[in-house]
Amino acid sequence: MNSITQDMRFRLSIVKFYNRISATKTAIRYKVTRQFIYFWVYRFNGDIHSLADHSHRPHHHPNQHTDTEIKWIKDIRRRNPDMGLIDFWLRLKVLYNYSRSVSSLYRVMRAPSMSPVKKAHKKRINKPYDTPTVPSTKIQIDVKYVPTCCLVGDLKGTKLYQYTVIDEASRLRYLAFFEEHSTYSSTKFLMECIKFFPFKIQCIQTDNGFEFTNRLVSEKKTLFEETLCYKTK
Template sequence: MITQKARKKQAVVKYAEKSGKSSASRMYGVSLSSIKRWCKRYDGTWQSLLERSHRPNSHPKRHTAKEEKQIKNSFRKCYARYGWDGVYSDLLRKKYTRSFSGMVYAAKRMGLTEQKKPPKKSREQRRYPELLEPGEKVQIDVKEVPYNCLRGKTLRDGKHLYQWTAIDECTRMRFVYGFEEHTPENTVRFLAMVIKAFPFKIKTIQTDNGTEFTYKFISDERISPFDKVLNKLGIKHKLIPPRTPWHNGKVERSHRNDQRYFYDWETFRSVEELNEKLEKHLIWSNNKTMRTLGRKSPIQLLAEKLAT
């Protein structure tokens, strides 16, 4: 259906063809340059006078062909396992300089889109005090390695494997290690590894109330091996309330990421193989950019904190 603007333009063009462009300009109050442009476009149909898009054909800051190729390669390599964060981290290692949002926009424009997910219900955001220094508080927890990841002799002998995790609340720097037994003695061994691995002094360690950490709910007189070592080192031990794992939310979230990015893809025949693969996964996770850190990795943020 012809629009009112197209009808007017057609009338102006026909008048200009009959009486001249200058006369049409005075008659209809339209600039001479517009009339010339309309006459040039007019092919006898009103459709040729419809409004055209003013959007530019190109943008000076658009991704180059080389950058688009990098995005495609990183998407194919990393997206299925590591998501957009993994794609962006892989690109940064290739000297990619664009923002995270710019990368996602370019990828979607190229048709590299993920399946749409139903929107999540928004929940009230709780504000916690910001920890300004590395080592102010370190969360430690234990995750049992999923049964379907076990293979070979470990599976045949009915053994279990466990992952100990320590995460610094300030920088999200992590250390992980696997053991065959879920015992307080292994927690003490893990603590020694954490102190050696983290390049900062630990002031507080926060854990749940499992017997690998505390004997608080077993005996008022007995002190767990873990507490004995912490007292000797002068490190404060903070226990979360019973049945409130969300108070250890950072280490719990890191365990969910381990499940998604690691355990859903790997299998293990022994604790040695578990630790060999965990070491590679730890390097990746400590160098992975995070939205909560302003698109910096734990390694980058730690370097900044230690430099100040």
């Protein structure tokens, strides 16, 4: 239901006063022109909604798309339902020498029948992570740089790296600090992990850092990989 505005009530008062008195006295009382009074009196049909403002939007424009251009757009949209705006505009220029701008084409293609059809994307369902339940099944090793602001006393001004290992099943953790993160430090930490854990390690997970492996750039094994292969035999 259309709402009744304050302007509509004002115009209704003018119409009613005009019907009882006259146009001149109505113009003096409401401080409007006689033309304004006559306009709304002729517009009024007994329903207050007839006193509402009509759209001022023009019905035609001298530069609007022609029927031929509209047919071009519909034909290409029918053959290419999911084509984007820029590709659509270029296709029109190549096939029909279309001279309109992209923004002009966009205003025409805002109609639901000309909008691109969005492809249905399948929702990705991530595979649940299989967390080990038996200790020693998998342990994770990671290395982090220790910020200088955390170093005090004799360690102030030095550079340290924290190696951390954790068993995924038991959450048993061990960490150590080294002055460099290299394959030598990683190997030394691995030997400490083997001594620390009360069980035989079955699988070790690391990132692809050069302190662990060179498999992304070379087939040559690092000291860490060679030691790992030797200890798991």
